[in-house]
Structures are given as C-alpha cells and as structure tokens.
Amino acid sequence: MIPFLDVHKINARFETKFKEQFDAFLASGYYILGNQVSLFESQFADFCGAKYCIGVGNGLDALRLIIEGYKVLGKLKDGDEVLVAANTFIATIIAIKQAGLKPVLVDCEGVNYNFNMSALKSAITAKTKAIMPVHLYGELAPMQKIKTLLKGSDILIIEDAAQAHGAESVNGKRAGNLGDAAGFSFYPTKNLGALGDGGAITTNDDALATAIKKLRNYGTSSKYVNELVGFNSRLDEIQASFLHCKLPKLEADNEKRRAVATRYCAEITNDKVTLPNYTSGKYHVFHLFVVQVENRVEFQEYLTAHKIGTLIHYPIAPHQQEALKELNTFSFPQAEMLHNHVISIPISPVMTKAQVTKVIKVINNYI
Ligand SMILES: *Cc1c(COP(=O)(O)O)cnc(C)c1O
Numbered sequence: 001m002i003p004f005l006d007v008h009k010i011n012a013r014f015e016t017k018f019k020e021q022f023d024a025f026l027a028s029g030y031y032i033l034g035n036q037v038s039l040f041e042s043q044f045a046d047f048c049g050a051k052y053c054i055g056v057g058n059g060l061d062a063l064r065l066i067i068e069g070y071k072v073l074g075k076l077k078d079g080d081e082v083l084v085a086a087n088t089f090i091a092t093i094i095a096i097k098q099a100g101l102k103p104v105l106v107d108c109e110g111v112n113y114n115f116n117m118s119a120l121k122s123a124i125t126a127k128t129k130a131i132m133p134v135h136l137y138g139e140l141a142p143m144q145k146i147k148t149l150l151k152g153s154d155i156l157i158i159e160d161a162a163q164a165h166g167a168e169s170v171n172g173k174r175a176g177n178l179g180d181a182a183g184f185s186f187y188p189t190k191n192l193g194a195l196g197d198g199g200a201i202t203t204n205d206d207a208l209a210t211a212i213k214k215l216r217n218y219g220t221s222s223k224y225v226n227e228l229v230g231f232n233s234r235l236d237e238i239q240a241s242f243l244h245c246k247l248p249k250l251e252a253d254n255e256k257r258r259a260v261a262t263r264y265c266a267e268i269t270n271d272k273v274t275l276p277n278y279t280s281g282k283y284h285v286f287h288l289f290v291v292q293v294e295n296r297v298e299f300q301e302y303l304t305a306h307k308i309g310t311l312i313h314y315p316i317a318p319h320q321q322e323a324l325k326e327l328n329t330f331s332f333p334q335a336e337m338l339h340n341h342v343i344s345i346p347i348s349p350v351m352t353k354a355q356v357t358k359v360i361k362v363i364n365n366y367i
Contacts, residue, residue, distance in 0.1 A: 002346050002355050004309030007188050009350045011195065014245050018195075021241040033217065033234055036241040041200070043247055044184075047166070048176030050202035052209035055235025056216050059162040059185020062199035063095035063132070065233065066158050066181045069201075069211040070130075072228060075156065076101065080129035082158075085115050085141075086335035088134045090318045092160045095183070096132070104128070105319055107332040111277050113290070114141045116334065121149060130156040135164030135175055137313070138191065138257075138287035139276075143169060143178045156180045161202075165192040166254045168282035176202035186235075186243055191257070191287050192250050194239040253349035257286040260347050260356050264289060267360045272299075272367075288313055289347040296343050299366065303345070306362045311344050 011018070021036075028034065037055050045053035056062050070076040078100040084092050086105040096103040107119045113136050120131075131150070133141030146157065157179030161167075164175040165184060176182040186198035203209055211228075214221050219230030258280075265278050274292040278284055290313060293299040303310050317339045319327035345359060 001307045002309060002351075002359060004311050004344070004346050005189055005348050006350055007193070010193070010348065013249075013350070014242070017245040018242055021245060022238065025238050025241055031237050034237045036237050036244060037235050040235070040240040040244045040247070043244060044200060045202060047247060047250070048174050048182070048202045050177045050182075051204040051206075052202065054201045054209060054212045054216060055240060056199045056201060056212075057233035057235065058197040059183060059187060059190075059199040060091045060095055061216075061231070061233040062162075062183030062185065062201045063092060063158070063160060064099050065212050065215050065231065066183055066201055066203075066208070067096065067099035067101060067130070068215055068231075069181075069208045070156065071099070072211040072215070073207055075154075076129055081125065081127040083120065083123055083128060083131040085134055085136070086317065086319060086332035087113060087314075087338050088136060088160065088318065089162070089314060090321060090323070091162070091185075092132055092134055093318050093324065101130075102127075103327075105327065105330065105332060105335075107334045108338065110292075110334055110338065112139060112142075113137055113276075113338070114139070115146070117142065117145055117149070120146070124149075124153075124155070128155055130158055132158045132160055133179070134160040134162075135167055137276075137290050138163050138167060138285040140164065140167050140169060140175060140178070140283045158182070162187075162190065162199075163287035164285055165190065166250050166282075167285045170281075170283070177204070180205060181208060186239065191254060191285055192243065192246060194236075195242050196236065196239055198235050198239040198243065199233075200235065254282075254285040256349040257347055258282075258284065260351055261286045261289055263356055264345070264347075264360065268363050270364050270366055273363055286347050288344045290342050290344050292338070292341040293343060294341065296341060300343060302366055303362065308359055308362060309346060312342065313344050314342075315339065 041053040159182035161175040161182045162185035167175040181203040186194040219228030
C-alpha cells in the first residue's frame with residue numbers, strides 16, 4: 001500500500017528530539033506562552049523574512065485574527081469586501097465571515113489553480129478593502145501581478161499561506177513576506193506540521209503585530225489588564241517545541257517534494273491525466289500534487305485497486321456548500337469544473353524512489 005500521506009513516517013524522523021523536548025517541557029512546569037513559543041516565533045519570522053511572527057491556535061484563527069487586528073487599527077470594518085479565489089479551501093472564506101467582513105469570490109484559472117487576473121480586476125469595487133491570495137496546493141499566487149494591479153490603492157494583501165511554508169518568489173522572498181500579513185497553519189498534514197493544531201501570523205507591520213498579540217490572549221498585553229475583547233487562540237507551548245525541531249528540515253523536505261513532483265511531471269505520460277504545469281523553481285512547495293482527469297471516480301477506484309491512496313482537494317466548491325447559502329446562486333464555471341475533475345496523488349518528503357516509480361507506472365497504465 002502506498003498511503004496518500006504517511007504522517008507517522010514524517011514525524012518518526014524526529015522521535016528522539018521530540019521525546020527530549022517533551023521531557024524538558026514537562027519539567028518546566030510552564031505550558032502556555034513560554035520560551036518555546038517565543039523561540040519558535042523568532043525562528044519562523046526569520047525563516048519567512050518577516051519582522052514578526054505571532055503563534056496562534058490554528059490556521060483559521062491566524063487568518064481571522066489578521067482581519068480582527070486590522071479592525072482594531074481602523075483599517076478594516078464590518079461589511080468591507082474581501083476578494084478571494086473561488087476554488088480555495090473553505091477556511092479562507094470562513095475566516096472572512098467570522099470576522100464580520102464580506103467574502104467576494106473570484107473565479108480561477110484552470111492551469112495554476114489561482115485567480116483569473118481579468119476576473120480579479122473586474123471584481124474590484126470601491127468596497128474592496130482587502131484581497132486574500134491563497135498559495136493553493138503550495139504554489140505561490142501571482143503576487144507580482146496582484147501588486148501591479150493594486151498599485152496606488154490601499155487594498156490590503158493578506159496571504160493565506162497555510163499550504164506554502166517556504167515557497168519562494170523569483171526575487172527570493174518567501175511566503176509570509178509577500179503581502180501585508182500572512183496566515184499559516186501547522187495542522188499535522190501541512191508541509192510544516194505540528195502534532196496537533198497550530199497556526200501563525202507573519203507581518204512587518206508593528207501596529208498589527210501588537211494588536212494581534214493582544215487579541216490572541218484575551219486582549220491583554222499584561223496579565224489581567226484587558227484592552228480589547230480578545231480571543232483565546234494561542235500556539236501551544238509543546239507544539240511550538242515540536243515545530244522548532246522540525247523547521248530546520250523544512251527546506252530539505254520541500255526539495256524532496258519538488259523532486260517527486262519533477263519526476264511525476266516528466267515521467268507521467270498519459271493523455272487522460274492533466275499534470276500541473278511545473279518544470280523547476282522554488283515558487284512551488286507541492287503541499288499537494290493535483291492532477292485532473294475526466295472520470296475521477298473511475299480513476300480513483302483504479303488507483304485504490306492498485307493500492308495507491310488518493311484524496312480530493314476539494315470535492316465541493318465553497319459557493320455550493322450548504323454552510324455558505326448566500327453564495328449558492330453564484331456561478332464560477334472554472335472553479336466548478338476543477339471541483340469535478342481534480343484528484344491528489346501521493347507526495348511527501350518520505351516517499352521512496354520505488355514508491356514514486358510505482359505511482360508513475362500505475363498511472364501510465366491507466367486506460
Ligand atoms: C489548512 C488550511 C487552512 C486552515 O488551517 P487550520 O489549521 O486547519 O485551521 C486555511 N487555509 C488553507 C488554504 C488551508 O489549507
């Protein structure tokens with residue numbers, strides 16, 4: 001069996017270090033917002049090239065707290081419109097809604113799974129106050145084009161970097177330092193994953209960082225002095241210590257993911273399978289390797305029969321979800337097409353060469 005993702009194998013590489021960290025953590029008697037959180041925050045800020053990193057409870061909260069932080073600063077308010085790609089994971093949209101703003105969906109392109117730039121351009125109105133590019137599947141959104149489009153406006157750029165830890169633009173800047181603020185998730189399956197929930201915000205904005213630091217901890221900057229009606233969303237001390245062990249290996253792991261992806265792109269040659277458009281470059285960290293097939297059900301059954309795990313990211317378009325009733329009447333043809341045809345095949349830093357070879361062979365034999 002080739003599992004879709006072997007999370008245990010990924011973490012087993014750190015077992016000795018994790019156990020040492022746990023012993024030290026237990027002995028410290030300090031379990032919330034201690035040294036390990038501050039240490040990881042400064043390490044991850046450095047990694048992203050950002051001035052600040054604030055650890056929070058999960059990726060959804062990271063995105064929400066960015067918006068809440070901007071509300072505290074008076075830069076965003078209830079009802080403001082936020083543009084987001086129609087094919088994103090639903091969390092991006094939920095974060096906007098929970099913070100009291102209005103998500104405005106924009107159709108995507110079939111090739112790079114990101115904004116259709118002309119659709120994005122025509123979606124901008126006087127009410128647009130922010131745009132949330134999602135580096136979906138690990139591929140950077142077209143940040144340079146977005147910045148050029150927004151030149152001269154005060155529309156905020158908030159990256160959803162939950163799938164793109166370490167992705168690098170051509171000028172060497174990393175996800176987390178490509179907009180005004182970025183939200184990350186450390187959900188166990190992400191490229192940098194904890195052993196539970198976790199998330200972080202990165203930004204170069206002093207005022208925003210200060211506001212979010214308060215908001216994550218009941219609106220306080222010193223104990224029992226509450227300046228804001230805040231949240232309880234803190235990165236766990238023990239998770240921060242695990243992440244601290246894993247971060248030094250992230251770049252090498254992303255390189256391994258790219259090596260698998262490069263082989264898939266070069267060696268999968270089946271007219272029935274549309275591959276992502278990739279040859280080389282660090283702009284993609286292949287959180288997922290997503291292909292398109294006409295008959296997805298049949299393709300998935302075929303791979304299951306050959307003991308290859310797959311998943312679908314994502315089977316239902318957000319605007320067609322029951323939870324987002326107000327969007328149900330909208331139509332985004334490209335996003336709908338993708339939601340019907342995409343399927344993700346195994347990719348990870350711990351796949352063996354033989355496993356990759358088998359996946360390629362089985363897919364090439366699909367008729
Ligand atoms: C995982 C993910 C999130 C949410 O992260 P959680 O930690 O699960 O809350 C948000 N956006 C995208 C694109 C994600 O993949």
